[in-house]
Amino acid sequence: MVVEALKDQGVEVVFGYPGGAVLPIYDEIFQQNDIRHILVRHEQGAIHAAEGYARSTGKPGVVLVTSGPGATNVVTGIVDALMDSIPIVVLSGQVPTFMIGSDAFQEGDTVGITRPCTKMNWLVKETDKLAETIHQAFHVATAGRPGPVLVDIPKDVQFATGAYVEKPTVQTGHYAPRVAGDAEMIERMVELIETAEKPVFYTGGGVINSGPAASQLLREWVEATGFPITSTLMGLGAYPASGKSWLGMLGMHGTYQANWAMHDCDVMINIGARFDDRITGRINAFSPGSTRIHVDIDPSSVNKVIRADVPIIGDVAHVLEAALDLWKARGRKVNREAVGRWWAQIEEWKSVDCLAYKPGSSVIRPQHAVARLEALTKGMDRYITTEVGQHQMWAAQYLGFEEPNRWMTSGGLGTMGYGLPASIGVQIAHPDALVINVAGEASWLMNMQEMGTAVQYRAPVKQFILNNERLGMVRQWQELLHGERYSHSWSEALPDFVKLAEAFGCKGIRCDNEADLDDAIREMLAYDGPVIFDCIVEKHENCFPMIPSGNAHNDMILGEVDTQGVIGASGAVLV
Amino acid sequence: MSPLQIKKGSSKHSAYDLRDPNAEVIETHTLTVIVDNESGVLARVIGLFSARGYNIDSLTVAEVDHLGHRSRITVVTSGTPQVIVQIKAQLERMVIVHEVHDLTVEGPSVQRELALFKVRGQGEHRIEALRLAEIFRANVVDSTLESFVFEMTGTPEKVDAFAELMRPLGLVEVARTGVAALARGA
Ligand SMILES: Cc1ncc(C[n+]2csc(CCOP(=O)(O)OP(=O)(O)O)c2C)c(N)n1
Ligand SMILES: [Mg+2]
Numbered sequence: 001m002v003v004e005a006l007k008d009q010g011v012e013v014v015f016g017y018p019g020g021a022v023l024p025i026y027d028e029i030f031q032q033n034d035i036r037h038i039l040v041r042h043e044q045g046a047i048h049a050a051e052g053y054a055r056s057t058g059k060p061g062v063v064l065v066t067s068g069p070g071a072t073n074v075v076t077g078i079v080d081a082l083m084d085s086i087p088i089v090v091l092s093g094q095v096p097t098f099m100i101g102s103d104a105f106q107e108g109d110t111v112g113i114t115r116p117c118t119k120m121n122w123l124v125k126e127t128d129k130l131a132e133t134i135h136q137a138f139h140v141a142t143a144g145r146p147g148p149v150l151v152d153i154p155k156d157v158q159f160a161t162g163a164y165v166e167k168p169t170v171q172t173g174h175y176a177p178r179v180a181g182d183a184e185m186i187e188r189m190v191e192l193i194e195t196a197e198k199p200v201f202y203t204g205g206g207v208i209n210s211g212p213a214a215s216q217l218l219r220e221w222v223e224a225t226g227f228p229i230t231s232t233l234m235g236l237g238a239y240p241a242s243g244k245s246w247l248g249m250l251g252m253h254g255t256y257q258a259n260w261a262m263h264d265c266d267v268m269i270n271i272g273a274r275f276d277d278r279i280t281g282r283i284n285a286f287s288p289g290s291t292r293i294h295v296d297i298d299p300s301s302v303n304k305v306i307r308a309d310v311p312i313i314g315d316v317a318h319v320l321e322a323a324l325d326l327w328k329a330r331g332r333k334v335n336r337e338a339v340g341r342w343w344a345q346i347e348e349w350k351s352v353d354c355l356a357y358k359p360g361s362s363v364i365r366p367q368h369a370v371a372r373l374e375a376l377t378k379g380m381d382r383y384i385t386t387e388v389g390q391h392q393m394w395a396a397q398y399l400g401f402e403e404p405n406r407w408m409t410s411g412g413l414g415t416m417g418y419g420l421p422a423s424i425g426v427q428i429a430h431p432d433a434l435v436i437n438v439a440g441e442a443s444w445l446m447n448m449q450e451m452g453t454a455v456q457y458r459a460p461v462k463q464f465i466l467n468n469e470r471l472g473m474v475r476q477w478q479e480l481l482h483g484e485r486y487s488h489s490w491s492e493a494l495p496d497f498v499k500l501a502e503a504f505g506c507k508g509i510r511c512d513n514e515a516d517l518d519d520a521i522r523e524m525l526a527y528d529g530p531v532i533f534d535c536i537v538e539k540h541e542n543c544f545p546m547i548p549s550g551n552a553h554n555d556m557i558l559g560e561v562d563t564q565g566v567i568g569a570s571g572a573v574l575v
Numbered sequence: 576m577s578p579l580q581i582k583k584g585s586s587k588h589s590a591y592d593l594r595d596p597n598a599e600v601i602e603t604h605t606l607t608v609i610v611d612n613e614s615g616v617l618a619r620v621i622g623l624f625s626a627r628g629y630n631i632d633s634l635t636v637a638e639v640d641h642l643g644h645r646s647r648i649t650v651v652t653s654g655t656p657q658v659i660v661q662i663k664a665q666l667e668r669m670v671i672v673h674e675v676h677d678l679t680v681e682g683p684s685v686q687r688e689l690a691l692f693k694v695r696g697q698g699e700h701r702i703e704a705l706r707l708a709e710i711f712r713a714n715v716v717d718s719t720l721e722s723f724v725f726e727m728t729g730t731p732e733k734v735d736a737f738a739e740l741m742r743p744l745g746l747v748e749v750a751r752t753g754v755a756a757l758a759r760g761a
Contacts, residue, residue, distance in 0.1 A: 111615060116622050120670040123614070140670050175670045300664035303657065 019066025021093030047077025052425030068106030083412025127162030144177030205234030206272015241400030387443030417446030696745030
């Protein structure tokens, strides 16, 4: 019945790992060919792969795990999906209903453990409720602000036969987040856009989650108004990096022009972003002179951190379309002259060229490695995942994203070990595309067992490891705010990545000289199969620009300067 | 606006300032939340409060619509106005939640709580306790030669006041149900 319900929901792929409490479902899977099951090497790998799948397709990712340890191993991924608003349906096995509460073998209180980190979860005690609950789970995971849900299914419920209910054509459940924005607020938004002198679009993951139409409408808005646009880490690709209004990413490691524009703007148009602390910097110095429009599908995001002057609760695409229609009907007005002056100011900030880095000697600069990767893969059908650390920020800074759903990174939770399994999930969804995980050596080791999955399913994922033999981001913080006391931020006893690749049955490439870099990258791209690329880079490079904890947007460090004492004592207690 | 103007290390403050940047007066609000009556629902609601550091001053829950399978949770909470609005929004977006009303802002409401007081004492104290109970319209629901159990219904303030008066007269135990509340009018 479970498989039946999944088919009904249009599920094509399930990422999972079997065990005693899910054997009946695995038996069903064995006896059919419609749903493909990808056997991972660790349940955390399954859920990150499902996240990669979901984010690159816009469809929910499905995970199947056993009770107890199987379920606890997906908890990190569930929190990750919650923080980044990714639709995930986890099906977990549970001990039979009559054994629940008896400390049975591999029993765990899965719904209890996952309650705070799921949008909703269910323990299904009656077989008759099973199909309905699974359909409801898919609805909840994808409706409104997407997120993870979990259905815990005791083994006896899996075995029993019950009445199957088809996927309801009309959602009967009461959970129906509103999608259309308030007309009055939309009118105020349009009025502000018409008169803004120093406007900026600040967009986030909500644009991606809203679907391709939202990105399309955003592009139309930006082209038509000529307003500058910046985006959070999660929103990259909604507006093309090659677009003429693009300022680059904003926030802690955002560009100089993007952060200054946010600081100095008079009208901030927040579309599907949540004023995360990595974006705002010091709250009481955040964009002091601006009137803020905030479009978000989740009412609890609005006014949570930063007060919105024009709050619009609704789906991004719906709101953008309604506002665009209204703006056109009112004669497509913008204050061209003032916006022109604003652009002149922005060009001045841009001329600082904040992402410039010193050309290396023979040692490979990590920024350069990413920049070369960008240059050599430009125009390709390319998807990027990352791990977490400096390499993640360099990937965000130096890679250009032209389309939505092409960039998969753990933003809210910052989960090391995300990138490799996520890249496999993306590749499973897009078998012919080029999928690259830009990784740090330390993060990559956290889920490296998934190379086995990549090899088994011939997923030709490219693992581009920026190997600085350091927990680089930790090292950078220790340099900046812990007096250069580098406590446990080395990657000691690293494996030989080339030999490791051979051991997994894939290709290994090592490159430690800038002169060989292009050829090595080309070799990686040309290889038809998974590759582990060990890119030996400068060990002490820092990631700039940086708004240190405790600073305002207009108070950032641009490069290798004397960084002593940059972060005040009150900033140092923070993360 | 040249880069030279950036003052390095100038900031003594913090992006994640641990003080509330919008610190305002603390208000107490009574919220009613209509939820599906399913297992785990109360845990979900309480979990929201503990996970986000919201206060629960009082909480009651019971099924109120058997056919519709609905329970009503009444929660008295306190926080800055911004926090209260945020609590309401956080509750509203939960899948199991049908309706949330902030009775404190939505107009007049009645709030009642049931409380039981065990008072131990003899002689004058006993007589005084009885007299006060009468004034407060508390009923005696159990009595022995040296104790009473009073039952009283009223606003939380009235319950507090009665407990205060009983303390010197030998109050040994109090049981309170927490607040149940409804908006006034049709
Ligand atoms: C699971 C987990 N543990 C710890 C951290 C804290 N952390 C953030 S970045 C980082 C270092 C990552 O090192 P590496 O993967 O080599 O990337 P680099 O910064 O060197 O590019 C650590 C330990 C984290 N984000 N996730
Ligand atoms: Mg590293």
